Amino acid sequence: MKLAEWARAYGVHPQTAYRWFREDRMPAPARRVESGTIWVDAAPAGVSGRVVIYGRRGARNRAVRAVTAVGHGEAGAGG
Numbered sequence: 001m002k003l004a005e006w007a008r009a010y011g012v013h014p015q016t017a018y019r020w021f022r023e024d025r026m027p028a029p030a031r032r033v034e035s036g037t038i039w040v041d042a043a044p045a046g047v048s049g050r051v052v053i054y055g056r057r058g059a060r061n062r063a064v065r066a067v068t069a070v071g072h073g074e075a076g077a078g079g
Helices: 003-009 014-022 062-079
Strands: 028-032 039-040
Touching: 003 014, 003 039
Parallel strands: none
Antiparallel strands: 028 039
């Protein structure tokens, strides 16, 4: 699929995906074809089995703190 389609399917802004491509940080295999289009070899959203948590710092970061607290609780409880 095209880079912009991939970005929208995964909830990433197309400019961010393009920056990732330029910096060779794409989480999926991607290549530039002869026409100049960037093609991503990826399964449709929700099929990859990969879990990603996105968090922002700022005034509305309560959810990020909660996710972090849960993560620390799980790590501490197991070992």
